[in-house]
Amino acid sequence: MLQPGQTIGILGGGQLARMLAMAAAPYGLHCHIFAPRGDNPAFEVAQAHTEAAYDDFDALARFAAAVDVITYEFENVPAATAAFLQARKPVRPGPKALAVTQDRLSEKEFLQAAGLPLAGFAAIDSLSDLKAALARLGLPAVLKTRRMGYDGKGQAIIRSMDEAEAALAGLGGGDCVLEAFVPFGREVSVIAARGLDGQVRAFDVCENQHRHHILSKTLLPATLGTTASGLALDYAARIGQNLDYVGVFTVEYFVVGTGADEHVLVNEIAPRVHNSGHWTIEGAQTSQFAQHIRAIAGWPLGSTTRLGRVEMDNLVGDEAAAWRDIIGQDGAHLHLYGKAEIRNGRKMGHVTRIFPEKTA
16 A cells, blocks of 8 residues: 555656646655657656657666556557566556557457447457457458557448458558447446455446547436446456456546437447546546545545536547637636647647436
């Protein structure tokens, strides 16, 4: 268990690391950020930082010596980096979570072995693999790279057999996974945490709206029936236990069917704090960032009680230029991430609004 005054090392210097460092400060914990050269807004709010490549093992050794536990803000930490650090200081979440979630095929095989519902899938290493899988899974289908995809990158929808060859070539010619197309009604997510003692606490199910494959809005409570909501929470707890996870993680779901037939399919796991959980800073008793700090420090998890109805809007690209108007609105909680350059499709901030719960 960490004591106040000790130091958490964070791999990655973006907005998630920034908000983790800000959440650690009220607990008297320090943060040391490790990130390659670039726009690293987390550096501004941390006690220390190291700017070096993830394969600079001399710098990693100095970083490990300066901290007491290590975590990360993104799941694509190189395996060699994680192994090097794990040999020196506790890394939480551990290597198993990274290994499973870095590779879409490994993740789907893990979910399938755990008996959780998900869309049909197939490993794709050649055009013949792809054609056979399309014949089995049907059209349309979604082809994705096994690694490094996010916000719609690294994927292509295939609507006819004639598109198969070009789609595969566009994603590098192999090392992909094909997913059956899911005619979902909406998307939801569960932000959960698992402590060192195995306790799991989840926030309420979030309903998410995307624009151009990027999260645009998160709403709570989600328009999801009691049965489907309970299953989404149960599946998240099972995933945390099966991964022997420590920290905050996110499970994204497709909602399919209506009424008595409504159910959820697991889409993907994010082994970290998540964009759809930013609402928790003002909208929950404990934020997802504070919860992650508590978990990796070996502290008791905090209450996940929601404090009202919630609307959280991402500020993407030049939407952040409206900050003057937003800051003048009563009840608008503005967060700007301190990024140096506004770019199209770049997450620049978010704004959260909390309203009283509706009564019947």
